[in-house]
Amino acid sequence: MAHDHADLHDPETDPLATYVLEPDDVRSLLARVVARPGHSTASSSAPFTGAPVAAVPLTVPADLPEAARRARAAQRLWAARPGRERAAVLLRVHDLLLERQSEVLDLLQVETGKARTHAWEEVGDAANTARYYALRARRFLSPRSVRALTGPFSSARVLRHPVGVVGIVTPWNYPLALGLGDSLTALVAGNAVLLRADPQTALTLLWCAELLEDAGLPEDLLQVVVGGPDVGMALLEHVDHAGFTGSTRSGRVFAGRAGELGVPVTLELGGKNAMYVAEDVDVEAAAEGAVRACFGSAGQLCASIERIYVHEQVREAFVAELVRRTAALRLGSGLDYRSDMGSLVGPAQLARVVEHVEDAVGHGATVLVGGEQRPDLGPYFYEPTVLADVPPAARAYREETFGPVVAVYPVASDDEAVAALNDSELGLVAAVWTRSSARGAALAARVRAGAVSVNDTHHLLWGSVGVPLGGVGASGYGRRHGREGLWETTWTQAVVAQRGVHTGRGLGMRQVHELGTEVWPRVLTRLLQVERSLRLP
Missing domain, CATH: 3.40.605.10 (Aldehyde Dehydrogenase; Chain A, domain 1)
Structure with a gap:
């Protein structure tokens, strides 16, 4: 299925799909869709170029x-x-x-x-x-x-x-x-x-x-x-x-x-996920972590960081480093490892990102880096963007952008940072950066989010498969990963049995009841008292 990669921007080449998929491969895959012959199809397109990829058969409820x-x-x-x-x-x-x-x-x-x-x-x-x-x-x-x-x-x-x-x-x-x-x-x-x-x-x-x-x-x-x-x-x-x-x-x-x-x-x-950068951090490490957390998959993931609260003592240094690293990201559409960020998926997602940025600027926000479409790279490319001074009236202040856009805000203390992190109906993931492990653990416990990473991004959270992940509030309920995620698709059955019930041996519930309606409550009362004294669960 994999083939040599042609230049994606050469106007003389065929549409993108032709150099990564053989027609027989596509037909074989599409034959697996649960859909009866003759149903309508949906045309998918390659975000890098806008070229059609396949006419995908659609399932209908009757199937x-x-x-x-x-x-x-x-x-x-x-x-x-x-x-x-x-x-x-x-x-x-x-x-x-x-x-x-x-x-x-x-x-x-x-x-x-x-x-x-x-x-x-x-x-x-x-x-x-x-x-x-x-x-x-x-x-x-x-x-x-x-x-x-x-x-x-x-x-x-x-x-x-x-x-x-x-x-x-x-x-x-x-x-x-x-x-x-x-x-x-x-x-x-x-x-x-x-x-x-x-x-x-x-x-x-x-x-x-x-x-x-x-x-x-x-x-x-x-x-x-x-x-x-x-x-x-x-x-x-x-x-x-x-x-x-x-x-x-x-x-x-x-x-x-x-x-x-x-x-x-x-x-x-959804998630309007937040990150706190304390005053004791290694600024370069925190800025590098922020870039990974904000711009992976062009910000199109529910665990992406869209709000960063920076202690005022390191705000200037952190923002400068964040802007420098963001500006250095390589955008591209090659089917290789030369690009740091790709494209948005399509026109609706691009329109949402553009609207959020323009609305924020219209309400007084400042674009520190990015903020521009890149049609020279492809129809849906948008530069990774850092905003400052985003006011509460702007849509990007509370709504999930789901794109490569992050807003930076100053805070004066841990308490102010925690209050800001929790100022959302959404509670999916969050991040805390500090040199002190004890401080990080204490701050994380105060954040209202289903998962919190300390001195790392969501990658560590997600990759630790034994850790149950999920949201609180408007970010959902239930968990994936860990034993809890496995248990979501099971039901429990209790099986309780008496021993010796047919031989007359032991102290089963049958024998207790046979003591009489006045005696058995006293027996069970004493039993409960003994178990309490022995600290039996």
């Missing part, structure tokens, strides 16, 4: 019942297989993903417009997730013994079962990290997956479905449906749990429908 039926049939067999066999598939996914990374890196760049370094972060993340759950899932899913009411005279166990069919609605910006990563978690728990892909990045997820099949995943266990909100909402009628990643507004509509149907959901929604 879903049959897909769900096949998924349930496959899931029953899959759940019955030993956990080690499911884990082995994930290990093969890990190996194949790294072996074939050049193929999917091309696809990711073509469909998302991100720089190759940022595309590789998705590959590395998905491989990391596959390995983690392959090696840990069996332990996380194992039956757990707990103490029963009558101690040694009874037993209690907690079992975990897969919910059945999991629907995953994944956005266009991180198809591999979110779409494949969340699917692997659900699959290793014993579920089937109906994965809704955005038409813009459908080829990447269809490539993932092909990879899973090559790794040994049974047929029909993961099926890719392609469409917009109508398909995502319709999916709720056919699944036992759903995961949704997207905007807060869309997530609330999704959750409302899920509530009507009684389907539990996991939501990761």
